Each structure stands twice: as structure tokens, then as C-alpha cells.
Amino acid sequence: MTIRELIQQPHVWMTAGQESATVVSSRVRLARNLAGAAFPGWAGELECYRVWRQLNGLLAELPTLRPLVATGMEELSDLERGLLFERHLISGEQAGKGRGSGVALREDESLSLMVNEEDHLRMQALLPGLSLRECWRRINAVDTELEGRVTYAFAPDWGYLTACPSNIGTGIRASVMLHLPGLTLMNELEPIMKGIQKIGLAVRGLWGEGTEANGNMLQVSNQITLGETEDQIVAHLEQIALEIVEYERSARERLLEKREAVLRDHVGRAVGILTQAHLLSSKEALDWLSGLRLGIDMELIRNLDRQVVDELFLLIQPAHLQWREGRRLKPAERDAARATLVRERLKSAMKRRPRSTNNE
């Protein structure tokens, strides 16, 4: 299988289904560098290419990564890079790289590796729901296999060396993607997010650093990679995630109790707009999809599966939209194609389950 064939399939975390309503997905990534080679930012194209060839060959041998697909970045079109980025399989930075950088994926997309992004190697495990320990177990297995075959840049006093000092030590970043519409509708999100930042965690939007919390989706991740073990970092984030889940649960309970009309209005408008609009910006679509997801989770909408909505979160993104249409779309064309896709998907999904909404 090639990467081209792979991205024709739905992503594992799109189709995983009945996980936690609030923790959408979990992710653990490790940053590693090879001893004796300059970091990608300092290396020339030739040295980068040598590292890519070496790692590409090694990765293909690792049992934990099988079946693997891999490609040099220069082989990928802009659209294909966009698809990988929107699926959280490569970073925005990697999407801009060319010859000398590459990407390797386990076919189920649960494991993905970037070569010569900021570090020689960035490897991540991505799974649906709250599964940080399982992500860590899987990516640790890849790391252990690889460590038997290469010499990592490592200093006894510092741990793993990385291009940016913020990753030094364990090189680990663990994150959870959280869906928090209840806290948003109760106007309680901001203080909680500020509290989370105070205890040293980072809060970002749906597509990482500098992106907005569209669709009430927020990524929470560790900032500190030094002075704690990987197990401690993962356990700490898991504990915080469970606390936020509890805040969200309580917000939804109080929403139903004290602001039921606001809740039903929000969910109703989500249904009304997404099934009837003919132009939808990405931000507006995400925000109303969030309302739909909330309505399903709170059983105000009974004729729609959450999976249909979760797939749409991804399918309405620009690259996925253009890939489905088979051509480049101008922004105004995208808004029309996005609205058509959402309208048709929702109407056909709701027709399959004709029990009307409970939101009367």
C-alpha cells in the first residue's frame, strides 16, 4: 500500500465510535535525534537526505510498525500534505518540507513518524478516547525497537537531546483532544483553561499551536519534558483529563437543569443550520457540529450517530473537501461544497434512523 492509497480510507480515530464523549482522542509523541548528525535545522539537504534514507530503511524493519507505508515529502502533492496534516499525522511545519524529509505511517494510522521535521525523528501514537497509557505503551515499543538499531543523541545529565530545549530530557509530549461544549455554554471554560495553564500544561486549538478552539475542541498537553519520567507525565495528564471530563459532565448537568432553553436552542439551531445552510465557513461548521455532538451525547438528538458527526469534523476541512471533489476549490466554492456535504450526509444519516429528535 502507498500513502496515496492509505489516505483514501477513513482515519482510525474518525471511525472508532463509542469512546468517551468528552475525550475525543489521545496522543503521545517522542522527539529523538541520531548521534553524530546535525539537527535538521543546521544540516544541509545532503545530510538530511542521508538521515532520511538511513531511517527509512530502519523503520521498514520494525515489527511494531508493520504494515508500514513511507514516502519522501517531495513525493507528496500539496493536497496530500494537507490530508495528512488535517488527520494530525504530520505537523504544519513538516507539510512545508521537501527532499530530505519524509513520513512513515503504520497502515492503521495509529503510529506515524516524521523524519527531519524539527528533530531527526518525531514519532507519535494517536488513538481515540482517553488512551494515553496505551499510546505511551505503543510508542515506547517503537522507540525500544529503534534504540536497538541506532545510537540516539543522549547525554547522561540531560537525557535525549533535541533541537529545541523545550523537548529535552524525555522528549515526550502527551496530549488529549477534549470536546467541551457544556463548559462553553455555561461560560466556565476560560477559568478552567487558565487553571490548567497555571499548573504547567499547554492549551491549544484543534490543529495545535496558534489555532483557535473551533468546535469547542481543545488540546491539552504537557509542557515539561525534564525531571519527570514518561510514566509520571502520562499519569498526570490522564488525571487532569479525568478532572476536566468531570467539570464538563457537571456543566452539562447544570445546563439541562438551569438553562434548558439555551441548550435546546443551541442544539436545535445546530440541526437547523447544518441541514439547511448552503454556505458554511470551516469555523461555523465546526461550531455547529459541536452543537450536534452535544445534542447526541445528551440524547436530545436520537436519530443520528456521533460517528457521522465525528467524521464530518474531518471531512469539512479544506484538503479533505478538495480531495472529495477531486479538484482545487476557491474559498467561496469550499463554503458551498462544505455545506452540501454536511447537508447531504446529515439528511441521509437521519433518514436511515427516522426516529425524530427529542428536541421538541
Place this chain on the structure above:
Amino acid sequence: MTIRELIQQPHVWMTAGQESATVVSSRVRLARNLAGAAFPGWAGELECYRVWRQLNGLLAELPTLRPLVATGMEELSDLERGLLFERHLISGEQAGKGRGSGVALREDESLSLMVNEEDHLRMQALLPGLSLRECWRRINAVDTELEGRVTYAFAPDWGYLTACPSNIGTGIRASVMLHLPGLTLMNELEPIMKGIQKIGLAVRGLWGEGTEANGNMLQVSNQITLGETEDQIVAHLEQIALEIVEYERSARERLLEKREAVLRDHVGRAVGILTQAHLLSSKEALDWLSGLRLGIDMELIRNLDRQVVDELFLLIQPAHLQWREGRRLKPAERDAARATLVRERLKSAMKRRPRSTNNE
């Protein structure tokens, strides 16, 4: 029949049905005062009461007004005044009056008379569609009958005398209520309205002076009452109304041709929000009802009668809403009751005509 019984019925211009899509209604009113009595603003309560008793007795005799219902303002509750105001049968100023002022209505509500508002007598004819000449014919007949029974305040050089100099002369104000969503969506409304003001006509919102153009409804009326005959004033306004109708028709044509997605999006959102929201402010409801009305007129919505929408324009107003509920409602309760009314009316009307919208 009493006024109390009368306002339990739908208004004539709500139920008139298939008139022009753009000219919703026409209105002609005359201001008259009795010779030898002070204007209401200068008269004491006793003198006002005397004028009201005299006119009340006279009006009951006029053949053109039969069957007539009449009442002193002090007999009406706040809610009843609100109902009359929202139906355009009394002014906001009259709604605030008490003993000494009164209102008389022909039972079909096509003719209404206020006693001791700003003038001793304000009488109007209100009919659906573009029917200024018929309004003028009817109110002129009332005026002629009355002139045989009282002596009006009249000066040969000035014409009919009125409390405010802006009404002096003919005392006539003719107006049309226009629905202009096409010009709004094409961003062409403002220059046209400015042009109209330049030629000496006044532009106001749905409920007269100082009100906003909610629901894309605008009232256009003559400002000048002196130096032209009533026939000239009516004919001039009719000509301007026909020109605006033509502008609106052209805007809708170009909208379909050049901005079809914007049009379908607007109409679709109107359907989606009005059938699904659980909280609607008056302004938002009016604006989306306008979208629904446009969709029906342009045959993008085929499973709904315009009459259902036109009735809702009135029924969602605060007094009508509270009258239906049989109790006072706080603003937040009104938003919920308004959304429920709109949702249920539209869903049941659309069920009666199951052909789905053409807006796919």
C-alpha cells in the same frame, strides 16, 4: 361586537392572501379637527371628553363605518392597547392615552379612527397589497359623511388645520409597507432609500417613526401635505411604490443569477432556524420570517403558504404573544414562547403540504 371580541379575530391584512409579494399593505390617513375646540394637546380632560362623546355619537351614525365598534381608551387594558398598536390600528401615542381619548373601528379593521390623539380625529383606511387609491376612496367617503355633520377647523388659505404644522392642508398621509429582502441581500437598499428621502418621502420601520427596518419591511409615506391635491399625493406615492417594486424584482432576478448560493443559504437558514430554534428575539424572528417570505415568493419553498408567514409577522409581537398565552411574559419567556409558536405553526403548516422545499 366589542373591541375585546374584535381583537380575538385575525386582522384583515393578515389573511388577505395573494396580494403583491412586495407591497404588503397600503394605508391612507386623514387628520381633522373640530372648529371651536382646542387641539387635544391644549384642551383639558373635560373638553377632550366632550369632543370624544360628540364624535363617538356621530361616528356610530356613519353608513361607511358600519358595523362599528368603539371604546374610550380608559376601558382598554395595556395588553389590548398593545394588540391594537401591533395591528397598526392605533398609534404608540394613542396607546398611552386615557379618559377623553377613544378608538373606533369598522369591524373588518379596514377603517379605524382615533379620537384625541394629536388631533381631534385621525382616521385611516388600511388594506392589503398596493391599494392606495381604494384606501383614499374609502377614507374620503368617511370624511365626506362626517363633514356633513360637523364643522371642521379649516382656513381658506391653508386648508384643514392640524395640531402639528407638518399635517396642515390636506391632512393626508399615505403610506405603503414594502418587503424588500432582495434589495437588502444585494446591498442596494440604502442608496434607493436615500433617493426616496431626497424626493420628499419619509422612510420608516415596521411600526412607524423611529422603528427599525426589521424583517426587511419598510414604510414609505408622503411628507408634504400642502400644495398638492390628495389625488396627486396618492398617485405620486403609488408611482414611487411601483418603481421600488421594480427595483426589488430586478434585485431578486440578479440574486438568483449571480448570488444563487447566498440566496439559497439565506432561505435555507430561515427554514432551519425557525423550525428548530427554542429562543427567538422579535428582531431575529422578523428577519428570518423575511427570509421565509422571500423563499416562498421565489418558489424556493413550495410547502408553505405566504399567509402562514404573514400571520406570524404579527403573532410573534409581544402583545399578541402574551394574549395567546393568556398571561404576562417576561422578555426571556417571550423569546421561548415566540420560538415555540413559530416552530409549531411552521411544522404543522409544512406537514399539511408535504412537498419538500425546492431549496436542495
